[in-house]
Structure formats: C-alpha cells, structure tokens
Amino acid sequence: MPMKYGDKIIYMEGIIVRITDGAVGIDLKGRLGYLEIPMRMLITDYPIRLGQEVGFNMSFIEQLSDEPNETYVNNQINKKRAAEQIRSAGKGETHA
Amino acid sequence: MAISEEYAKEHAKSPAVLCCRAEKGVVLTCHNLEDPAIFDDLVDSGLLNLDGVLTIEQVIGATLQDTYDSLTPLTPDKIDAIQEVKEEKEEAPKAEPKAAAPAASFSAPVVGGTLKISIGEGKDIHVSMPLVSGGNGGAATATIPSEGGAPVATVNAEPKLLRTLTRHHYKITEVKRGPETKIEGTTLYIREGIEKDAIASQELVYDLKIDIITPAEYHTYSETIMDVQPIACKEKGSELGSGITRVLDGVIMMVTGTDANGVQIGEFGSSEGILDENIMWNRPGAPDKGEIFIKTQVTIKEGTNMERPGPLAAHSATDVITQEIREALKKLDDESLIVDKETFEQYRRPGKKKVVIVKEIMGQGAMHDNLLLPQEPVGVLGARPNVDLGNVPVVVSPLEVLDGCIHALTCIGPASKEMSRHYWREPLVLETLYDPDVDLVGVVLVGSPQINAEKFYVSRRVGMTCEALEVDGAFVTTEGFGNNHIDFASHIEQIGMRGIPVVGLSFCAKQGALVVGNKYMVSMVDNNKSEGGIENEVLANNTLCHEDAVRALCMLKARMFGQEVKAAERKWNPAVKDSNIELISNVTGKPIERVPNETSLPMSQKRKEKYS
Numbered sequence: 001m002p003m004k005y006g007d008k009i010i011y012m013e014g015i016i017v018r019i020t021d022g023a024v025g026i027d028l029k030g031r032l033g034y035l036e037i038p039m040r041m042l043i044t045d046y047p048i049r050l051g052q053e054v055g056f057n058m059s060f061i062e063q064l065s066d067e068p069n070e071t072y073v074n075n076q077i078n079k080k081r082a083a084e085q086i087r088s089a090g091k092g093e094t095h096a
Numbered sequence: 097m098a099i100s101e102e103y104a105k106e107h108a109k110s111p112a113v114l115c116c117r118a119e120k121g122v123v124l125t126c127h128n129l130e131d132p133a134i135f136d137d138l139v140d141s142g143l144l145n146l147d148g149v150l151t152i153e154q155v156i157g158a159t160l161q162d163t164y165d166s167l168t169p170l171t172p173d174k175i176d177a178i179q180e181v182k183e184e185k186e187e188a189p190k191a192e193p194k195a196a197a198p199a200a201s202f203s204a205p206v207v208g209g210t211l212k213i214s215i216g217e218g219k220d221i222h223v224s225m226p227l228v229s230g231g232n233g234g235a236a237t238a239t240i241p242s243e244g245g246a247p248v249a250t251v252n253a254e255p256k257l258l259r260t261l262t263r264h265h266y267k268i269t270e271v272k273r274g275p276e277t278k279i280e281g282t283t284l285y286i287r288e289g290i291e292k293d294a295i296a297s298q299e300l301v302y303d304l305k306i307d308i309i310t311p312a313e314y315h316t317y318s319e320t321i322m323d324v325q326p327i328a329c330k331e332k333g334s335e336l337g338s339g340i341t342r343v344l345d346g347v348i349m350m351v352t353g354t355d356a357n358g359v360q361i362g363e364f365g366s367s368e369g370i371l372d373e374n375i376m377w378n379r380p381g382a383p384d385k386g387e388i389f390i391k392t393q394v395t396i397k398e399g400t401n402m403e404r405p406g407p408l409a410a411h412s413a414t415d416v417i418t419q420e421i422r423e424a425l426k427k428l429d430d431e432s433l434i435v436d437k438e439t440f441e442q443y444r445r446p447g448k449k450k451v452v453i454v455k456e457i458m459g460q461g462a463m464h465d466n467l468l469l470p471q472e473p474v475g476v477l478g479a480r481p482n483v484d485l486g487n488v489p490v491v492v493s494p495l496e497v498l499d500g501c502i503h504a505l506t507c508i509g510p511a512s513k514e515m516s517r518h519y520w521r522e523p524l525v526l527e528t529l530y531d532p533d534v535d536l537v538g539v540v541l542v543g544s545p546q547i548n549a550e551k552f553y554v555s556r557r558v559g560m561t562c563e564a565l566e567v568d569g570a571f572v573t574t575e576g577f578g579n580n581h582i583d584f585a586s587h588i589e590q591i592g593m594r595g596i597p598v599v600g601l602s603f604c605a606k607q608g609a610l611v612v613g614n615k616y617m618v619s620m621v622d623n624n625k626s627e628g629g630i631e632n633e634v635l636a637n638n639t640l641c642h643e644d645a646v647r648a649l650c651m652l653k654a655r656m657f658g659q660e661v662k663a664a665e666r667k668w669n670p671a672v673k674d675s676n677i678e679l680i681s682n683v684t685g686k687p688i689e690r691v692p693n694e695t696s697l698p699m700s701q702k703r704k705e706k707y708s
Binding site: 020021023039040041042043044046047071074075078080082083087 | 317354356357358368369370373401402403404458460461462463464508544546547548549576578579580582611
C-alpha cells in the first residue's frame, strides 16, 4: 500500500511505564501517545526497568483507505461480545 | 572515513572514492579512500555518481593530478595512471590427477543455464557437484574452478546408522463426544466433561471450550491460533526420538484463547478471524486441508495474557485433553488400524561434509518460550522451558526434532511462527537428513533471550559448540523478526569467524529486513512467500518450506566446496528466489514444487484491501 508521507522519519523518545513478561508500555514524550510493543521488538542492552528512556524513529500514521475493513470490524464486535459473555458467566462464581 | 589496508584488499573491486580532501600530487593509499559500504545510499539519494569510476585496486599507488574534495569518485582523468592489477596467483591447487581420472571438463553454470560435464574417458570418477543458490534478495551464481577439476569425494566409508524412528499412522475420519475418550475404528471419542478436568488442572484457566471443526466448519470465526499440534504418543518402551511413535492422521489439536477481558493470548495485533481465510493450508506447521481440528478455546485470568504463566496455562490445559487421547491411542492393540508405517533413519556419513543445523527459537519470556524434550511428542510433562535453561544451546538429534521435542509456546506473528507441528515436519531437517552428500551431525536449539548481553552470551556458546563439533558447514534458522535478528546475526558471526561457511534462513523480505549484519552473512535464504513481503497474518505463510530448505542446502554445499555466493541486491527482490530455484532445478533436473501463498485462499475483506 503506497503512503504519501512514508519517508518523513522523525526521531522520537519515550519512557517505559509498564513492564510485563511479554511486552513493554511506552509513554511518548510530549503527550504524543502511548505505545505497547512486544518484547522482541525492543532492543535492550540493559535489564528493562520502569522509567528508562527509549528512542526510535517513526513517521506519521496515515489512513490507507476510507472504508473500514469488515474483518476487523467483525473482530471488534466479536471481542466485545465475548468479553460480555465471560463477565456475565463469571458473576457470582469463584475461581479456584 | 578512511579505510584500512586489509579492508581495501577485501574491497579491491569496489569503487574508489576520496574520503576527504586530497592535494594534487598525493600518492593514493587506502587512507584516502571512503568505505564502499556507504555508497549505495549516496547513489540512491543522488549525492554520488559512480559512472566511469575506477576500482580501489586500480587507484592505490597512483598520483592525484589535481586537488579534489571529499567524496570525489576517482575516474581515469583524475590520476596519472591506472595501476596495474597484480595477478594474485594463489598457487592454484594443482589438480592432483587421481588414478585414471583424465579429461574432465566443466562449464560453469550461469543463471538459468545448464551445467555440462563432459568426461572424455575414465573410470571410478566421483563427482561431487556443488550447486548454487541465493536468498534474501541475493542472487547467487557460482563459478566452478575449471582448473581444480571436480572435487573428488575421497572417502567412501559406509554410512553409520545411529537410530531409527518409526511412525505408525492411525486414520481418524470422525471425532465425536462420548462417555469416555477412546478410539474405535476410525472414530475418536472425546469424553464429555473433560473440559472441567482441563480447567481444574490450571489455576489461571477460567474456562475452556472444545470445538470440533470439520471441513464443513472451516468458514467460522476463531480466536487467534496459538498452536497447531500433532496428536501422537510413544509406544511402551520407546523414548522420544527413537523407537515407535503412534500418530493420528486426519486430526490435529489447535490451541486458541483469550484472557477474561477478551484480549487475545499471544502477541499483538489482530490475527483472529475466519479460519479458512487465516490458514495457509499444508505448510509444515499448519493444518492440512481436510483435517479435523480439535480446537480448544481457553480463557485465562484477566491480564495474564502477557505474563509467562498465562499462555503456558492455556497450553497445559489443552494438553490434559491431548494426554487423554494419547492414553487411548496407547491402548489400541489392533494392528489392522495402522494405515501407514513410516521410518526415519539417522545416518552419520563419515567422509562427507559435516553439517549442523542451528535453530534459534524464541526465549524472551512470556509467550516467547518453548518447552523442550517432553516425554510424549509435543507434550508438556517432563519438558523444560528453554527460558529456564538459560536459552543456552541444547543439542538434539534430528529424529528428536521430528518426534516433537519442541512444544512451541511462541506466539509471534502467525505468518512466521513455527508451530509445534512445524518441527514434526521440519523441511530443512528432513532435506539434510536424507542428503547422501552431507553428514548431519545434529540439531542445536538455542533460545533468543531479551537482553543483548545474554544474546551474545548464548551465541558465543553456539560458536563454541560448532567449533567442538568440527563441522564443515552450518545452517542458522530463526522464526519471526525483531530483536531475535540480533542473535541470529551473532550466531552466524560466531560460526563464520571460525572459518565455517554458514547459510542463514529467516523471514526477511520487506517488513522483516535484518536490523544488523556482519561480513559472514553472505548466504541468506528468505522464507517469505507473501506477495507484499510482509507479515500478513495468515498462519504459517512465511515459514520455512521445502523450497527454502532445498535452496539453503544447495547454497551451503556451494559454500563448503569453496564457491562464491553472489552478493544480495540492496532491496528485497522476489525474483532472486525464482532464478535460484530455476537454477537448481536446471542443474538437478528435478523441478522444485513451489508452495502457494495467501492468494490461493478465499479473499478476505482485509486482504482485498491490502493487495488490490
């Protein structure tokens, strides 16, 4: 899919604000958003700790088309429905 | 920046460009020249024009005719005389005429050409033919030294059989629920209520549903597929990797799941969806079209999808069901139910080129983990997570790999993930195991840790392992992309620096382009099959297939016999793979069947948009 502004590369910085076994959450400096990425996409020279700063190059995010993708719309609906079902089924039950 | 003398020699044929201002009358040395590695970018951006430029070996020693600024390409008018290139006649290893092997002539193959060998007269001539291939955008053609004559296989010791593994196949045509788990004829019954036991077995598992998906139900929605597993057990007295394994044909286990908030277990992005739009059928790791799936949909405690115990719990709960089927399979004593027997033999072939396969598996933690060497094929019991083993290299036999010694918890992008079933049918292991020209010493499994220091720790162990094995060649494979490419590159470096030719296999193409490289990464095979060169979320689409294994093996043989593999093009070019495949089939006379890609599937809306 061709992009109009694909070559506008911008240096960005962020702060590690969430660490799980499989992912890190990064607050982008300057109130520019939050990014959660899998561990394997983070290059680490040191043990990962909260508050460490990270740097990366990124570009602007563009829409690829006007039409929402039906598959993804359906997936969202399914996800919501499943979550609701789980919640209502789980009410009053205690998990061992 | 100036280059060193040694570097200049390595790049003698590269363009000569001044690295900094040089005065008139200067006698050029390597210190005046820029590193050729940066030229491509400069040419691309129009800052440098290399038309008519001389090579490094042609300018070193010449006198500059005028004063020039940095980054001036050195053309003949700028120096006094083109330096004569010293013929580096490295005492060509004279063809020791072997007994009665006269007049063997070669014509070197070219891309798409044929290899001709004409032998005028002779007897007992053994010709080992180095084939040639390329990858990762890198075309490869080789020239066979005509002087040295044919590399002659000198030792012809008898192959030594180490062990065998026999698979007894039991056909299943129907899967039903019933009062107990059993196999009757070709029908598999799964006990009603087994879900409760599976849920109770794991504290983190809140719910588990079993769906039996027959081909009629392929067009249904599913949560993201975490794993595809064969259903197999060892016969009494057999250990994993040898003896007899019983396996069910026509049915597989499929693990799927979410956490209690409906968040997919596994990684990121949305790979859930309609099954038949998201599965690349018949890949080594994927289901085959026509098979029945026993699909578990596991719900784990909210928020544990990104923690290590979460995905493991989903796999372990599913294995409660698989284990009960295994027990039923073990009980069968009706020989007539065996529809096929398949025996794998592990030979060592003394005198042949010794080759090792290094498989890098994920080990960053959480769902980036693998259970190694369970008691049952792709089981859980008895296995150790490679993260707990410190991700250090573990040597296994090729038959252990084919017998399910890896239970893959890994949940990286679906298109490049190696499912547990992938190892069960691992094409590179099979291809190398059965190649009579090479001696496969074993398979080294090495985890990919998170932190760079640990990555280098394990890759140095890989280098030492290969040194101790005294191999003549090595494959390094990895799945997915990301920081695992750092250790992938490091493994290749550690093996390469010991003078061992290495061929690397990975999904790269556009999206998975390597983040690092080194001078030993010259022979690469790209596992990409997708049209766009991206992780396209279609299960197992970009995993290692037979066609990649063939190319890699040919390339490694070429390297082991001292052939040159042509450098990769700068940008990903799928045509390279095509020409390499054509080259190989021309030389071997055997056509290589290409696997289909996502374009063969019913077009989902998302792919329509992506590729139209």
